Amino acid sequence: xxxxxxxxxxxxxxxxxxxxxxxxxVSSENELSAEFNVSRMTARRALQELSDEGLVTRTRGSGTxxxxxxxxxxxxxxxxxxxxxxxxxxxxxxxxxxxxSVPALPHIAxxxxxxxxxxxxxxxxxxxxxxxxxxxxxxxxxxxxVPNYLEQDFTEHTPHxxxxxxxxxxxxxxxxxxxxxxxxxxxxxxxxxVEPCLQIQRRTWCRDGVVSQATLTHPGSRFRLxxxxxxxxxxxxSRGAAKGSTTGDEQ
Amino acid sequence: xxxxxxxxxxxxxxxxxxxxxxxxxVSSENELSAEFNVSRMTARRALQELSDEGLVTRTRGSGTxxxxxxxxxxxxxxxxxxxxxxxxxxxxxxxxxxxxSVPALPHIAxxxxxxxxxxxxxxxxxxxxxxxxxxxxxxxxxxxxVPNYLEQDFTEHTPHxxxxxxxxxxxxxxxxxxxxxxxxxxxxxxxxxVEPCLQIQRRTWCRDGVVSQATLTHPGSRFRLxxxxxxxxxxxxSRGAAKGSTTGDEQ
DNA sequence: AACTTGCTAATGTATATACAACATAGCAAA
DNA sequence: TTTGCTATGTTGTATATACATTAGCAAGTT
Numbered sequence: 336x337x338x339x340x341x342x343x344x345x346x347x348x349x350x351x352x353x354x355x356x357x358x359x360x361v362s363s364e365n366e367l368s369a370e371f372n373v374s375r376m377t378a379r380r381a382l383q384e385l386s387d388e389g390l391v392t393r394t395r396g397s398g399t400x401x402x403x404x405x406x407x408x409x410x411x412x413x414x415x416x417x418x419x420x421x422x423x424x425x426x427x428x429x430x431x432x433x434x435x436s437v438p439a440l441p442h443i444a445x446x447x448x449x450x451x452x453x454x455x456x457x458x459x460x461x462x463x464x465x466x467x468x469x470x471x472x473x474x475x476x477x478x479x480x481v482p483n484y485l486e487q488d489f490t491e492h493t494p495h496x497x498x499x500x501x502x503x504x505x506x507x508x509x510x511x512x513x514x515x516x517x518x519x520x521x522x523x524x525x526x527x528x529v530e531p532c533l534q535i536q537r538r539t540w541c542r543d544g545v546v547s548q549a550t551l552t553h554p555g556s557r558f559r560l561x562x563x564x565x566x567x568x569x570x571x572x573s574r575g576a577a578k579g580s581t582t583g584d585e586q
Numbered sequence: 587x588x589x590x591x592x593x594x595x596x597x598x599x600x601x602x603x604x605x606x607x608x609x610x611x612v613s614s615e616n617e618l619s620a621e622f623n624v625s626r627m628t629a630r631r632a633l634q635e636l637s638d639e640g641l642v643t644r645t646r647g648s649g650t651x652x653x654x655x656x657x658x659x660x661x662x663x664x665x666x667x668x669x670x671x672x673x674x675x676x677x678x679x680x681x682x683x684x685x686x687s688v689p690a691l692p693h694i695a696x697x698x699x700x701x702x703x704x705x706x707x708x709x710x711x712x713x714x715x716x717x718x719x720x721x722x723x724x725x726x727x728x729x730x731x732v733p734n735y736l737e738q739d740f741t742e743h744t745p746h747x748x749x750x751x752x753x754x755x756x757x758x759x760x761x762x763x764x765x766x767x768x769x770x771x772x773x774x775x776x777x778x779x780v781e782p783c784l785q786i787q788r789r790t791w792c793r794d795g796v797v798s799q800a801t802l803t804h805p806g807s808r809f810r811l812x813x814x815x816x817x818x819x820x821x822x823x824s825r826g827a828a829k830g831s832t833t834g835d836e837q
Numbered sequence: 838a839a840c841t842t843g844c845t846a847a848t849g850t851a852t853a854t855a856c857a858a859c860a861t862a863g864c865a866a867a
Numbered sequence: 868t869t870t871g872c873t874a875t876g877t878t879g880t881a882t883a884t885a886c887a888t889t890a891g892c893a894a895g896t897t
Contacts (some may be wrong), residue, residue: 374851375848375853377852396859397860398860398877510811512811513784531764534765544830553764559762588880624882644849646889648847648890844891851886852883855879856879861877867871
């Protein structure tokens with residue numbers, strides 16, 4: 336492996352394992368060049384590419400630091416409903432409808448890459464924006480990777496926030512559909528059963544496997560999923576490759 | 587401006603103006619270093635970053651070439667329904683429902699950043715997959731940037747393909763909603779009026795301004811929008827920052 | 838005709854060096 | 868206390884050089 340790649344891997348491991356939390360200082364170019372016995376330019380390349388990938392932030396004169404996970408989320412276009420609501424200066428609260436261990440149905444076990452015999456953790460939470468229901472979040476969680484899931488208070492922090500903390504996400508896959516709500520979902524969302532819903536199914540991975548599978552259901556009338564992308568490419572290298580905002584309120 | 591940025595801008599201008607089409611060879615590192623009177627390493631950085639951004643492809647021993655526009659689409663997660671259908675080895679055909687110049691309604695003029703007095707081009711097209719309607723595409727196009735829009739045969743090439751050709755896209759913004767179809771749309775999609783639709787509103791920009799505003803309506807039962815994203819970050823620099831596939835058929 | 842060899846050009850990696858621009862801490866003067 | 872300066876460390880840019888790896892081509896060999 337190339338030397339710069341060795342250094343990248345070393346730093347990546349520190350971040351991914353949680354040994355270096357957000358904003359933790361990363362060794363300077365000079366330190367790395369001494370530590371790995373390479374030139375400063377080589378150490379620099381490692382840091383530069385990590386910066387391009389959004390894993391660290393660099394400021395001249397100050398140093399290199401582990402980037403807040405939030406910016407990773409931006410890359411992944413992973414959405415946290417609570418953050419979005421707060422970003423609009425609205426009030427968020429959540430009601431936990433269910434939180435327990437359930438037998439793994441075959442398709443759930445398959446989605447989580449688990450033994451079909453076992454159990455999985457299951458939560459159903461309704462999210463409110465200014466007192467109005469905007470999302471029903473049904474989630475199946477891998478108990479091997481997140482053993483303490485059931486003991487969390489999800490009125491304080493969303494499952495997404497908790498999962499991001501305990502298992503740094505590395506991958507996500509989304510499936511977006513328009514569906515009619517089930518009777519139960521319509522009731523939770525306080526909406527008519529004939530109104531369409533925007534439903535996002537999301538699976539997230541960490542290094543060790545599938546973390547969770549979530550189904551996020553929004554009333555069509557109260558929710559839009561927005562995104563903006565650009566490749567100006569005239570400014571900074573790859574940082575500008577794909578900058579995605581997530582929430583509507585455009586134009 | 588930094589020297590490497592000057593070189594980047596020079597090459598970007600060639601690509602963006604169409605002077606260098608797909609696969610056109612780009613000056614080598616040595617040529618650039620001579621032409622701009624910089625070291626090879628500086629010329630190299632310009633090419634490297636353009637490569638990271640997906641604008642050019644580089645192969646050792648061979649040279650640097652303008653990347654096919656398709657990879658730009660990947661960056662933007664811009665979706666072309668015809669490509670997706672073909673990728674599934676299904677048959678695509680389109681029916682043009684309307685293609686004409688219409689007076690610009692105020693909100694359309696605003697969206698296209700045009701004079702509210704003028705006209706805009708308007709097209710409505712139904713797309714079929716294996717004979718079944720899967721999308722109604724209603725599109726408003728900026729006549730100043732795409733003067734020959736009305737003379738195209740959109741049963742041959744989709745508007746998206748045509749627009750990509752004549753105006754290299756630099757930006758896009760999406761809005762995704764779940765809605766009920768209008769009577770007319772339901773009829774075109776051959777679906778019940780009580781079935782929900784996934785509706786994507788997309789505005790696209792080129793360097794000179796807003797190119798078009800499209801509303802893509804899909805029957806919820808026959809369509810899913812999928813995406814997969816990862817930041818492995820162990821492999822190549824920024825190329826791996828956000829790799830998005832667009833169509834379902836996962837798991 | 839098919840294969841091999843060798844040359845050339847291009848990109849990939851790595852090093853050493855120099856200077857510029859910026860941030861911060863600490864200290865001195867007002 | 869406030870202001871301003873400076874020393875130091877850090878990142879940003881640019882250069883010069885060396886060698887490794889690969890693609891493509893051309894000439895020669897079998």
